Amino acid sequence: MTYPHLLSPITLGAVTLPNRVMMGSMHTGLEETGDWNRVAEFYATRARGGVGLMVTGGMAPNREGGVFPGAAGLFTAQDIANHRIVTDRVHDAGGRIAMQILHAGRYAYGPECVSASAVKSPISPFPPKELDEEGIEKQIADIVTAAARAIEAGYDGVEVMGSEGYFLNQFLVTHVNRRTDRWGGSYENRMRLPVEVVRRVRAAIGDAILIYRISLIDLIPDGSTWDEVVTLAKAIEAAGASVLNTGIGWHEARVPTIATSVPRAAFAHLTGRLRPEVGIPVITSNRINTPDVAEGLLAGGQADMVSMARPFLADPDFVAKAAAGRAAQIAPCIACNQACLDHTFSGKLTSCLVNPRACHETELVITPTDAPRRIAVVGAGPAGLSAALTAAGRGHVVALFDRAARVGGQLHLAASIPGKEEFRGLIDWFEASISASTVELRLNTEATPEMLMGFDEVILATGITPRHAGIAGEDLPQVLGYRDVLRGAPVGKRVAVVGAGGIGFDVAEFLTHHGISPALDPALWRREWGVGDPAQVAGGLAPEGPQPEAPARQVWLLQRKPEKPGRKLGKTTGWIHRATLQMKRVKMLGGVAYEAITPEGLAVTLNGEPQVLPVDTVVICAGQDPDRSLAPALEAAGRAFHIIGGADVAAELDAKRAIDQGTRLAARL
């Protein structure tokens, strides 16, 4: 496929971009490391990959507006000099970059946070201080100063963050803005702050690019109406913005907006609705992760540009590969959030499950080898595939063995879960990358110790074997392993899932679901999560609330630990899995002592009370053990080997760790 729309130039103010792809803003934590060479290399790598325009992660305009204490910003001459390292490197690489200014308002983590009114956010422990007239003036002045400094530091423009429920967004809605002065009350008054900010930023930055990120749908009660969004967009255009980028949902919204279970381009129709209302270009965003989807949106008139944020963590060369007819080799963002947003929210540096080099460009350096060796990799799951591809890319001679007929290992199980279909894209990418590489792929082949003897290095990536739960009656026919279930074994109507880790949750989602996956059907997904039309109801939440499909089965999700199931799920996605299972009326129970599986069901003791759960099927998700069955024979033959992935640590299936470990091992062989 070719991408004539995506790869056509567009002019924003004084700057002409070579294509219509923008890397959306992502706070990575890199700036806070103080290693500016590393920051510069992160962006320069993506500039070299051909992206039209990049936006930095949100920079604080002042201390009170930082998302967390110590959030980076342009406060001193040294800060400006540091950012200059980044912009110089990006420009040398032929790229363009704008700096996002993000004032967090009541989302700022700290007692100094400020907002329109003293209305605490449900996701922050800190009630904000209500700003007085002088305080508002100070906030505007600080944002304008940050913009002017960004230009001084060499940025091609700025993005003013006006969505996701941050400071400027907070002034727009009566829910947070209870003021009666000229900054509150009528919509004209409530939008005064963002419009004034844009007007003064424009005056401060000359003809540089000015992006305004506008919230198209707040997904909170009493959010903006569609008429208000359009009114604001027109006023922002008149105030001097070059382009409107779109934001979706406040952070406190209880609707997922970027998770993998959100359909691709689920909100692009709203950008399409805004586009004819304004004269400046509009950018669409969220869950767009392939050039085909992006091209389709532009060709269909939904937007003038496409923002992709996480896809540029997964593959810095997205645009270059699309342009070169190598789209199948673009490492896909599977929207898992495991190494990006989950890291951000745990105070760790952002990276990417698919691409461990993301934000580690200066540290995880993969160079050609000057001593090519023969390397055998056993197991074509994520660990083995990553090791094989990295080693072959460096010039080693690699053979990759797997007893299965396809590469992917446990990724196939993940891909079978409704809402995790993106994993198929990851398998496809591995397959395309292996066939474009020099790796000798030996599928349907059970590697034996004898076969491995002639190699210089042996890597065991043989994965896991599921563990038994140790419950009496586990050998009865109604007891199944999770692998059998996910591969399609018949299951009854009332099911106990034993073990409520990530796999237990996945299995419960699989078992309660029937019909098409909502992730593949935007209308179904919107109904399931209660997303309405912002033109009908302020904020865009359907008045009738979420309307999930009836569950296919009654499921009990059980764990021994006496805590609420799901504690260990991803920081930013755990709530989505819990909410999904609640909608499917799954009974999630902790503190369960398993007594026995009998023809009548599963006998347990719960809160000291013995009882029998009347289930016809029991699915065991009790963890897994490393499969190192080849190790003893190799050891006996005196053959050294490396162990990676689940074969190394099998506590929880962890593709992020597997890919990272495989890549890092092969980078140093």
Ligand SMILES: Cc1cc2nc3c(=O)[nH]c(=O)nc-3n(C[C@H](O)[C@H](O)[C@H](O)COP(=O)(O)O)c2cc1C
């Ligand atoms: C790790 C991470 C950090 C982010 N930080 C910001 C930010 O600082 N400012 C912002 O406007 N959006 C931020 N976002 C949101 C992205 O710009 C984007 O809207 C979102 O990831 C959905 O787009 P995507 O599916 O293309 O990734 C962040 C997203 C991620 C994953």
Ligand code: SF4
């Ligand atoms: S960690 Fe997952 S969501 Fe984040 S960029 Fe990588 S693939 Fe995408």
